[in-house]
Amino acid sequence: MAYIIIGVMGPGISATPTQMETAYALGYAIASSGWVLLTGGRQVGVMEAACQGAKAAGGLTVGILPSNDGTDRSAAVDIPILTGLGDARNAINVLSSQVVVACGLGPGTASEIALALKAQRPVILMAMPPGAIALWQSLATGPLAIAGTVAAALEQIQQWLAS
Amino acid sequence: MAYIIIGVMGPGISATPTQMETAYALGYAIASSGWVLLTGGRQVGVMEAACQGAKAAGGLTVGILPSNDGTDRSAAVDIPILTGLGDARNAINVLSSQVVVACGLGPGTASEIALALKAQRPVILMAMPPGAIALWQSLATGPLAIAGTVAAALEQIQQWLAS
Amino acid sequence: MAYIIIGVMGPGISATPTQMETAYALGYAIASSGWVLLTGGRQVGVMEAACQGAKAAGGLTVGILPSNDGTDRSAAVDIPILTGLGDARNAINVLSSQVVVACGLGPGTASEIALALKAQRPVILMAMPPGAIALWQSLATGPLAIAGTVAAALEQIQQWLAS
Amino acid sequence: MAYIIIGVMGPGISATPTQMETAYALGYAIASSGWVLLTGGRQVGVMEAACQGAKAAGGLTVGILPSNDGTDRSAAVDIPILTGLGDARNAINVLSSQVVVACGLGPGTASEIALALKAQRPVILMAMPPGAIALWQSLATGPLAIAGTVAAALEQIQQWLAS
Numbered sequence: 099m100a101y102i103i104i105g106v107m108g109p110g111i112s113a114t115p116t117q118m119e120t121a122y123a124l125g126y127a128i129a130s131s132g133w134v135l136l137t138g139g140r141q142v143g144v145m146e147a148a149c150q151g152a153k154a155a156g157g158l159t160v161g162i163l164p165s166n167d168g169t170d171r172s173a174a175v176d177i178p179i180l181t182g183l184g185d186a187r188n189a190i191n192v193l194s195s196q197v198v199v200a201c202g203l204g205p206g207t208a209s210e211i212a213l214a215l216k217a218q219r220p221v222i223l224m225a226m227p228p229g230a231i232a233l234w235q236s237l238a239t240g241p242l243a244i245a246g247t248v249a250a251a252l253e254q255i256q257q258w259l260a261s
Numbered sequence: 262m263a264y265i266i267i268g269v270m271g272p273g274i275s276a277t278p279t280q281m282e283t284a285y286a287l288g289y290a291i292a293s294s295g296w297v298l299l300t301g302g303r304q305v306g307v308m309e310a311a312c313q314g315a316k317a318a319g320g321l322t323v324g325i326l327p328s329n330d331g332t333d334r335s336a337a338v339d340i341p342i343l344t345g346l347g348d349a350r351n352a353i354n355v356l357s358s359q360v361v362v363a364c365g366l367g368p369g370t371a372s373e374i375a376l377a378l379k380a381q382r383p384v385i386l387m388a389m390p391p392g393a394i395a396l397w398q399s400l401a402t403g404p405l406a407i408a409g410t411v412a413a414a415l416e417q418i419q420q421w422l423a424s
Numbered sequence: 425m426a427y428i429i430i431g432v433m434g435p436g437i438s439a440t441p442t443q444m445e446t447a448y449a450l451g452y453a454i455a456s457s458g459w460v461l462l463t464g465g466r467q468v469g470v471m472e473a474a475c476q477g478a479k480a481a482g483g484l485t486v487g488i489l490p491s492n493d494g495t496d497r498s499a500a501v502d503i504p505i506l507t508g509l510g511d512a513r514n515a516i517n518v519l520s521s522q523v524v525v526a527c528g529l530g531p532g533t534a535s536e537i538a539l540a541l542k543a544q545r546p547v548i549l550m551a552m553p554p555g556a557i558a559l560w561q562s563l564a565t566g567p568l569a570i571a572g573t574v575a576a577a578l579e580q581i582q583q584w585l586a587s
Numbered sequence: 588m589a590y591i592i593i594g595v596m597g598p599g600i601s602a603t604p605t606q607m608e609t610a611y612a613l614g615y616a617i618a619s620s621g622w623v624l625l626t627g628g629r630q631v632g633v634m635e636a637a638c639q640g641a642k643a644a645g646g647l648t649v650g651i652l653p654s655n656d657g658t659d660r661s662a663a664v665d666i667p668i669l670t671g672l673g674d675a676r677n678a679i680n681v682l683s684s685q686v687v688v689a690c691g692l693g694p695g696t697a698s699e700i701a702l703a704l705k706a707q708r709p710v711i712l713m714a715m716p717p718g719a720i721a722l723w724q725s726l727a728t729g730p731l732a733i734a735g736t737v738a739a740a741l742e743q744i745q746q747w748l749a750s
Contacts, residue, residue, distance in 0.1 A: 100660065134666060140743050160666060166510055166682050166706065171589065177623060177649060178589050179668055180682040184492055184508040185376055186352035192671040193655050205379035205400045212372035213348055219653065227399065231394050236390065237368045263497065263504050298502060323503060328517050329543065329673055334426065340460060340486060341426050342505055343519040343675040347655055355493050356506040380492065511702055512678035531726045532703035539674055542694035553725065555718050562716065563694045 103160065104128045104255060105136040105195025107211070108144025108225075109204035117144055117202035117225050120156035121171050122151035123248045124199060124224075129157020131252065136195050138187070139163040139179070141172040143200050162191050185209065192219050197255050199245075208242050215240065222251050265293045266323065267418060268299040268358025268373070270365035271307025271388075279308055280365035280388050285314035285409045287362060287387075292320020292413065299358050301350070302326040302342070304335040307364050312337035325354050348372065355382050360418050362408075364388050378403065383421050385414050429486065429523025430454045431462040434470025434551075435530035440486070443470055443528035443551050446461060448477035449574045450525060450550075455483020456576065462521050464513070465489040465505070467498040469529050475500035488517050511535065518545050523581050525571075527551050541566065546584050548577050592611035592649065593617045593744060594625040594684025596700070597714075606633055606691035606714050612737045613688060613713075618646020620741065625684050627676070628668070630654040630661040633690050651680050674698065676711035681708050686744050688734075690714050704729065709747050711740050717729035731750025 106119055125148035128135045137145040139161020149159045153174045153246040166182030171216050181187040188206060192198050192214040198213050199222045211234055214221045218240035223231055231244060239256060244247035245251035269287050288311035291298045292379055298315040300308040302324020303308035312322045316337045329345030344350040351369060355361050355377040362385045363374050374397055378386045383404035386394055394407060404421060408414035429539035432450050434443055451474035454461045459514055461478040463471040465487020475485045479500045492508030507513040514532060518524050518540040525548045526537050540547045544566035549557055557570060567584060571577035592726030595613050597606055614637035615623045626634040626639040628650020638648045642663045650664035670676040674695060681687050681703040688711045689700050700723055703710045707729035712720055720733060730747060734740035 100657075101665050102604070103666065153381075160668075162668070168589075176590050177353070177592065177666065179649075179651070179679060181512075181679050182510040183349070183512060183679075184352065184683050185379055186346070186349045186507075186509060188352075188372075188376075189347065189349035190668060190670050190672075193671050194667070203400070205375045208396075208400060209351075209372045209375035209379065212368045212375060216348055216368040216372065227396070229395050229399075231370075232392050233396050236392075237366070237371060263494075264502050265501065306521075323505075325505070339427050340429065340503065341520070342486075342488070342516060344675075345519050346516075346675060347671040349670075349672060353505060353507050353509075356508050357504070416471050509675070510678065511705055512672070512675045514698075514702075515673065515675035515677075529726070531705040534722075534726060535677075535698045535705065538694045538698035538701060539677075542674055542698065553722070555721050555725075558718050559697075559716070559722050562718075563692070563697060571691045 102133045102259060103195055104133045105138050105191055105198045106144065106148040107138065107191060107198060107207050108201040109207060110140055110143040110145065111234045112204055113143030113202055118147040120225055120248065121147035124148055124201060124251065125151025126155045127153060127248050127252050129155035134158045134160060136162065137161045138191055138192065139172060139175050146172045146174065162187050162194070189213050195216060195219060195220065197260060199224060199251055199257055203214045203227060203230055212237065222254055224251060265296045265422060266297045266299050266358055268361045269307065269311040269364060270301065270353055270354060270361060270370050271364040272370060273303055273306040273308065276306030276368055278367055281310040283388055283411065284310035284364045287311055287364060287414065288314025289318045290411050290415050291315060292318035297321045297323060299323045299325065301354055301356065302335060302338050303333045309335045309337065325350050325357070352376050356380060358382060360385065360421055362387060363413055366390060366393055375400065385417055387414060428459045428585060429462050429521055430459045431517055431524045432470065432474040432527060433464065433517060433524060433533050434527040435533060436466055436469040436471065437527055437563055438530055439469030444473040446551055446574065447473035447527045450527060452481045452578065453574050453578050454478060455481035460484045460486060462486045462488065463570050464517055465498060466496045472498045472500065486533055487567065488513050488520070515539050519543060521545060522547065525550060525577055529553060529556055538563065548580055550577060562567025591622045591748060592625050592684055593622045594680055594687045595633065595637040595690060596627065596680060596687060596696050597690040598696060599629055599632040599634065601693055602691055605727035607636040608691045609714055609737065610636035613690060613740065614640025614739050615644045616741050617641060618644035623647045623649060624653065625649045625680065627663060627680055628664050629659045635661045636664065651676050651683070657676055678702050682706060684708060686711065686747055688713060688740055692716060692719055701726065711743055713740060
């Protein structure tokens with residue numbers, strides 16, 4: 099039976115310290131729950147922090163990289179998938195995740211949330227500007243939740259996986 | 262010298278009559294300006310309307326289709342590019358457009374605006390919910406404009422192409 | 425009604441003078457027949473020669489580029505499609521062509537012939553090493569022809585388009 | 588440090604019993620060596636057999652699927668990457684593999700060998716028609732080996748990984 103894969107998406111170089119702390123805690127909690135962590139795999143921002151959190155908890159990490167050579171890869175990625183697709187790989191990030199957790203918002207993250215909503219992948223929003231929440235809610239036709247804490251995000255994931 | 266390609270993106274089946282009228286007028290104006298129209302190529306919504314407008318003005322239309330067989334193609338697409346990539350093709354839509362005009366907003370359109378901002382392609386927003394405008398402005402690091410009319414959009418495109 | 429798109433694929437920098445002459449003549453003949461020429465769009469080898477031939481005959485040329493910025497583009501491409509996908513764009517080259525003409529053989533061309541055979545797109549082989557012809561024939565389940573001259577290739581395309 | 592990922596590619600529904608036995612033994616040997624097995628992930632042919640072999644040895648399996656929903660997935664895939672890209676995902680298969688082992692030859696496999704040669708990924712050919720071997724050799728500019736047994740393939744992989 100396939101592993102459960104939970105995606106964590108968020109800003110790269112422009113991630114704030116708070117977003118990175120949340121991403122680390124998310125990665126740690128996802129790995130502690132026995133799930134595989136999937137990110138965009140790069141060695142910056144939310145991707146890097148989430149992968150490091152998951153590795154600190156002894157988890158397994160998958161990184162879907164834009165490059166074709168992996169030079170942009172986080173050292174905390176166990177399984178680097180080298181797509182060579184640039185940002186078109188964002189579609190793979192969300193399709194391959196049973197739940198997508200967005201932690202913060204950059205243009206790349208926004209494209210991933212939008213693609214997830216289009217593909218009806220369940221989405222959890224964290225550390226999101228208030229105006230953004232209303233926008234994503236207006237575009238959602240599938241499951242979409244807002245979580246104020248990592249614990250609340252985990253509870254939501256467990257609930258969706260159980261149903 | 263390569264043709265100038267202007268992309269028009271917007272909702273498919275959920276497009277409103279007003280969005281489709283605007284898209285038709287945009288397509289007509291783009292073709293009348295001697296530019297090539299690029300859309301997602303499907304036979305619904307803003308894609309269909311923009312292509313029909315461009316053909317009414319005797320223009321050339323390119324459709325970047327998600328399917329691998331073109332059965333989803335608008336009859337007003339002259340050059341169907343069959344990608345077989347599903348929504349990952351949205352990245353191609355924006356990369357191939359010298360200016361991206363978003364006319365209305367669905368989840369697919371949101372992914373295209375986000376990818377365009379990430380790739381620093383110039384974006385014009387039309388028929389956009391007020392909350393959405395503020396969000397895209399907060400994510401933009403490159404050229405982004407709001408146009409209330411097709412004439413204003415055309416003027417903005419001409420200004421960007423001249424610079 | 426969509427234009428008829430004929431793809432010409434072949435080696436880039438390693439193309440021989442004979443292959444480039446054939447590619448030029450193919451591009452010229454395709455454009456003279458009123459069809460659109462599609463290539464991988466780069467400014468080298470068979471892609472470049474075919475596009476120049478088509479332009480010499482007043483035709484329309486589409487280039488499906490691996491880059492996301494078009495700096496690799498042939499000056500004879502009218503409609504550059506910037507995919508940003510690297511060699512994954514080879515799948516688009518064959519899906520978007522109603523007939524694929526392979527002129528010579530490099531590794532990229534080989535991937536395109538293979539993908540065309542998989543997708544059952546009609547393929548014409550030109551300037552192909554004898555061993556290669558037998559291999560492609562053994563893998564084909566759809567239309568596959570060998571042409572010794574551009575005239576023979578054109579006749580084969582017309583025959584397939586008529587059926 | 589990232590895991591070592593070895594790709595096994597080969598025919599799907601048209602795989603012969605011998606090819607499937609070899610693929611199973613390859614998967615078993617790869618997993619026994621502590622490497623991750625990567626395949627195209629589908630529930631047929633060489634992909635299925637290699638994954639089952641790897642799981643029998645307690646290994647970890649990654650499947651890069653053409654679909655966007657995973658309904659085509661082998662039950663022996665631990666980590667299904669849902670690309671939604673169709674055969675364009677073949678490029679990802681080879682880019683993500685440190686060594687590509689081709690076991691048998693269908694059109695999809697041929698595209699993967701060709702893309703691997705283009706990207707200079709090391710390739711091992713097994714169960715290959717004689718004419719095909721000569722062709723791939725003529726197209727290779729990077730590492731390419733022929734292996735008559737799984738043991739010989741393993742030795743070649745170890746040698747390349749050590750260098």
